[in-house]
Amino acid sequence: MKWRIRTMLTKRLAACAAQVTPAGVVCDVGTDHAYLPAELLQSGRCTRAVATDIHAGPLEAARRTLTEAGVLEQAELFLCDGLEQVQPAGITDVVIAGMGGETIVHILENCPWRRQVHLILQPMTKIPDLRLWLAQQGFGWSEQVVQEGEKFYVILSARHTGTVRILSPLEQEIGCVDWQSESVRRYAGWKQQRFQKLAQQLEQAGRAEAADWAALAQAIQEKL
Numbered sequence: 001m002k003w004r005i006r007t008m009l010t011k012r013l014a015a016c017a018a019q020v021t022p023a024g025v026v027c028d029v030g031t032d033h034a035y036l037p038a039e040l041l042q043s044g045r046c047t048r049a050v051a052t053d054i055h056a057g058p059l060e061a062a063r064r065t066l067t068e069a070g071v072l073e074q075a076e077l078f079l080c081d082g083l084e085q086v087q088p089a090g091i092t093d094v095v096i097a098g099m100g101g102e103t104i105v106h107i108l109e110n111c112p113w114r115r116q117v118h119l120i121l122q123p124m125t126k127i128p129d130l131r132l133w134l135a136q137q138g139f140g141w142s143e144q145v146v147q148e149g150e151k152f153y154v155i156l157s158a159r160h161t162g163t164v165r166i167l168s169p170l171e172q173e174i175g176c177v178d179w180q181s182e183s184v185r186r187y188a189g190w191k192q193q194r195f196q197k198l199a200q201q202l203e204q205a206g207r208a209e210a211a212d213w214a215a216l217a218q219a220i221q222e223k224l
């Protein structure tokens, strides 16, 4: 029996799905239950989907979801690290969500066709490292912040432009964001308090980096 998957997408995954090119072909890396490609295929937003996972269990779960959603025929599944076994032909968008920033960098570094597609990235950790890597590699991007309860999620929509950029400390830590957005302002306010506290702790410990974190907290304060 076919069933609608839409209600299963969290706000975070729905925000990733909304960035995918209409009528495109999505590749979801680290797909786990394949909720994202199942929704994109069922809704008709994508004509075809590729889903990968490094572990067999999640990939089996992905197969079940796609089967129950009645869209397995439009999907290809690969058990591999990142995009290692994926051929780029036709793929418009690559989504890498719910993983650490260092894993996302590792996956992209090993993908020779990363410059040809739209990247939708939702890192859980090490977000400044991912931003630095993208800037050094000549990617341009925009960011949005999604809030689910107490948690904030950052989603980057990136394309290769060839322009290498130097990021300011504020751009590294908060991102290339729209400061008018309510969720960005809440996120930045939360980060500002964390940086301020860190600066105080470092100062008490006599550490020189205290000044950098205090300056960052001040730079955020001036934007809010």
Ligand SMILES: C[S@@+](CC[C@H](N)C(=O)[O-])C[C@H]1O[C@@H](n2cnc3c(N)ncnc32)[C@H](O)[C@@H]1O
Pocket (backbone or CB within 6 Å): 013, 029, 030, 031, 032, 033, 052, 053, 054, 055, 058, 080, 081, 082, 083, 096, 097, 098, 099, 103, 107
């Ligand atoms: C926390 S889940 C995220 C699932 C989904 N993308 C989401 O955002 O809800 C992370 C998934 O990524 C997979 N994974 C981790 N490292 C990977 C890699 N290098 N290549 C492919 N899949 C990976 C894990 O097996 C797991 O299923």
